[in-house]
Amino acid sequence: MHFRRMAQLIGQVGRSGDFLFYEFSLYIASMLLLPIETEKGCYLYSGWSNRIVEVSKKLFSQYNSGALNEQQRAAAIRAALLPDSAFRVEVYTPELISRSIAELKGNGPEMMVLSITEECNFRCDYCYYSGAYSDSRVHADRTIDVQTVMAAIEWYFTFPRKEYRIGFYGGEPLLRFSLLKESVAFAESKRAEGSEVIFALTTNGSLLTDDVCDFLAERNFETFVSIDGPEEVHDRYRKDTSGKPTFSRIINNLQRFRERHPDYFESKVNYSMTVAPPDSLEKIVQFMKGNGGLFGGKIPKVSSVRLLAGNDGQILLSTPGEQAFDFTPVWECFIESSLRGELPDPFSRAVCESSIIRIHRRPMNNLSRLVTTGGQCTPGKRCYVDTGGGFHMCERVNAFFPVGSAKDGYDYDRISAYLTKYSELIGSRCSDCWAVRLCNKCIPVLAEGDRMTESVLEALCERQKKNLAIRLAHYCHARAQNNDCFDFIIRRTSTDFVD
Amino acid sequence: MEELKEVFPGVESDNDSDVVLATCEDECVGGTASTANMRATM
Numbered sequence: 001m002h003f004r005r006m007a008q009l010i011g012q013v014g015r016s017g018d019f020l021f022y023e024f025s026l027y028i029a030s031m032l033l034l035p036i037e038t039e040k041g042c043y044l045y046s047g048w049s050n051r052i053v054e055v056s057k058k059l060f061s062q063y064n065s066g067a068l069n070e071q072q073r074a075a076a077i078r079a080a081l082l083p084d085s086a087f088r089v090e091v092y093t094p095e096l097i098s099r100s101i102a103e104l105k106g107n108g109p110e111m112m113v114l115s116i117t118e119e120c121n122f123r124c125d126y127c128y129y130s131g132a133y134s135d136s137r138v139h140a141d142r143t144i145d146v147q148t149v150m151a152a153i154e155w156y157f158t159f160p161r162k163e164y165r166i167g168f169y170g171g172e173p174l175l176r177f178s179l180l181k182e183s184v185a186f187a188e189s190k191r192a193e194g195s196e197v198i199f200a201l202t203t204n205g206s207l208l209t210d211d212v213c214d215f216l217a218e219r220n221f222e223t224f225v226s227i228d229g230p231e232e233v234h235d236r237y238r239k240d241t242s243g244k245p246t247f248s249r250i251i252n253n254l255q256r257f258r259e260r261h262p263d264y265f266e267s268k269v270n271y272s273m274t275v276a277p278p279d280s281l282e283k284i285v286q287f288m289k290g291n292g293g294l295f296g297g298k299i300p301k302v303s304s305v306r307l308l309a310g311n312d313g314q315i316l317l318s319t320p321g322e323q324a325f326d327f328t329p330v331w332e333c334f335i336e337s338s339l340r341g342e343l344p345d346p347f348s349r350a351v352c353e354s355s356i357i358r359i360h361r362r363p364m365n366n367l368s369r370l371v372t373t374g375g376q377c378t379p380g381k382r383c384y385v386d387t388g389g390g391f392h393m394c395e396r397v398n399a400f401f402p403v404g405s406a407k408d409g410y411d412y413d414r415i416s417a418y419l420t421k422y423s424e425l426i427g428s429r430c431s432d433c434w435a436v437r438l439c440n441k442c443i444p445v446l447a448e449g450d451r452m453t454e455s456v457l458e459a460l461c462e463r464q465k466k467n468l469a470i471r472l473a474h475y476c477h478a479r480a481q482n483n484d485c486f487d488f489i490i491r492r493t494s495t496d497f498v499d
Numbered sequence: 500m501e502e503l504k505e506v507f508p509g510v511e512s513d514n515d516s517d518v519v520l521a522t523c524e525d526e527c528v529g530g531t532a533s534t535a536n537m538r539a540t541m
Contacts, residue, residue, distance in 0.1 A: 043506070053503040079503035362509035479507040490510055 031432040032082060035064045036473050040480035045472055046081040047434030050362045052476065053079050080366055087367065089431040091374040092423040100378040100419070101412050108159025109383035111200075112152065113395055116180055117143040117171040118387055122204050122246065125237040126276060126305050128396075129171075135398040135449050143176055148389040149183045152406040156383070157190055164191065167200035169384075169395055174207035177215075184219060198222065202272065204238070206246060208253040210260065217261040217268075224301065225254065226272045229284035237276060254294050270298050273350070276305035281330055285347045295346065302350040327351055335478045338485040353489065355471045358438060360486045374426050375440030379403050379415045393418075393443065400450035401443060418443060425452050429461070439464045 034045040036052075042060035045052050055063065062072065076082040092100075118140040124130065131138045156164060166187055168180050184199060191197050201216065205225040216223055227250055228234040235245035258265040275281065288295040304327070334352040337344035344352070379393035380403050386392060389406035392399070401418060404410040422443055430436040441460060446452040478485050 044503070050509055051505055052507045054506045055503060059503075075503055079505065081503065360509060361511045363511040364509050476507060483507070487510075 032087070032434050033063070033076070034434040034469060034472065035060060036469070036476055038473055038477040038480070040477055043476050044076075044081060045434060047436050047438075048083050048087055049080045049366045050364055050437055051080055052472075053081060083366070083368065085368065087431065088369045089428070089436055090369070090371050090423075091426040091430060092376070092419045093371055094420075096371055096373070097416055097419045097423075101416055104378050104380050104410070104415070105412065106159070107161060108156060110381050111165040111167060112156050112383045112385060113167040113169050114149060114152065114183065114385050115144060115169050115171070115387050115395070116173040116176045116183075117141075119143065119175055120171040120204070120241075121175060121206060122172065122238060122240050123243070124239065126274060135400070135447070137399065139171065142387045143179070144385070144387040144389070146179060146182055148385075148387075148406050149179070150186055152383075152385045152389065152391075153183070153187050154190060155406060155409050157187075157192065160192075162195055164195060164197045165200065166197060167202065169202050172204055172207065173201060174203050174212060177207070177212060181215065200224070202226075204246070205250040205253055206240070208257050210256070213257045213260050217264040220264070220268060223269045224272050225250065225269065226274070227251075227254075228274050228276075230287040233280070233283055233287075237274075251294075258293060266296060271295070271300035273300045273302045273347075274305060275302060281327070281347070285333075285345055288347055289345070297346055299346045299350045299353070302347065331474055335474060335485075338488070339478060339482050341482075341485075341488075343488060356475065356486055357489055359471060359475050360489060362437065370436065372430070372436065374422070374430065374442075376419070376422055376442040379418055379443065380410050397444035398447055398449070401447060422446070422452060425454065425457060429457070433461075433465070435461075435465045435468050438468050 032047045034047070036043040036045060037060065042055050042057055043052050044055055044060075044063060059072075068076065073082065077084045118129070118137065119142070120127075120129070120139050123139070125132070128136050129139050153166070156166075164187075166183075168183070173180055180201075187197050187199075199219055200222040202224045203226070205227065208225075226238070227247075228238060231245070231247040231251075234247040234250070238246050240246055254269075257269065273284070275284065330348050330351045334344045334348040334356075337348065343349075377393075379401070380391075382394045383403070384392040384395045384397075385406060386399070390399070390402050391404040391406070391410065393401060393403055402411075403415050403418075425446070426441070433439075439461075441457070441464070443452060445460060446456050448456050475486075
């Protein structure tokens, strides 16, 4: 395949999988420019203007090999690749913090996620609560009490909204099905007339009895079931408390669920998939294709387990020296389908589409000042409620960054302080970085115990730049062959991905 | 001097906003596996 050939053709570049990226050369020319070379051409991407220009190999080499001379710099300015005056990047300015907090005070969270119980009937090796991660809780028999649920929901409903979203999370929330039902009944009884409550559930799928399925379908829940692929893939890490495999139970439950509520199943049931080496991605794609009834065109939420993540995730180390799961074949499938004008398969879309959307829909304006969140949402836009009634910015952060409680509501001063600290940490780091308009950072991934640290930020920046450089190269390579190849994304996003 | 030719423009229309807001909410759905994975992979 062409990506592999490219890797052989060009020597001095960094590599990820079989793709190319210029990891360090951009620092030589200008930190706001990323040089990209693919089999089809040479390009420069500007982090200032979001523009991409094509350059000759000769000019590319000049940009890539040394500091810009005056002539080259002037040409880059004329082409709107570099600003002709200072370019200021500010992450969460005091004004943006004030505005974000005011908005939060007015509208409250967009979604409340209730951790119904910390108990789980599974013991998946990679689970955040498995004990493999140093700063996370472990499985416990703690369950949220109904008064806390009611207090949290009543507080949520004090915000005037047309739409409230309440998710149930765990542990395995269906271990406390009666409490879940009680919570739903309470929310429905308390919602203001004219408002809507949308419920969601994240489940391992083992407790989907007929009663549960009927309830979820009747309330039109958005249901996410965790399944990793075919039996041999799923069962390696997803085991129950006695160490037994779980695939057959899940798949039987899903099939029964679908037969019982076909319309609901098709529109509202989706999947969370975790890929971890040595998974075969082809096996997962084939499994989804072979089970069209269950998967159809659903685009699952896919995440991958990284290897060699310090102490985190070492339990999954199976191939010493391997750095990360290689998604190159998935990207190849995605690009090749796009070039043929065909909709890529759902798994490829799950892995690649959001990255391509971010690049393809980038605004093309030149800025003298860029105010950015850096990727961090306003803490509190999502409200994760732990079993003790503590509020957190999401279920993906450890317990060291609370944002309030069911008893007292949000602590806006604390939220403001987190954003200020985040802004101070990022500092001027983004001002001369080509990735500033495409990258995403947030407190949950910067948190190390009770602090956000420079070292974690630095590692995160490097990972993000590396991944973004690869994605931009894929993007250029594909559009060089068919300039309209990603327009299907725009057509689809304009209709909210309705199939 | 070689001209730098712009290619592959983004499709979002120009706007005057100098503020880029977070978009990560779109991806904030998942199970306890993806919780761990997000922290490990992002």
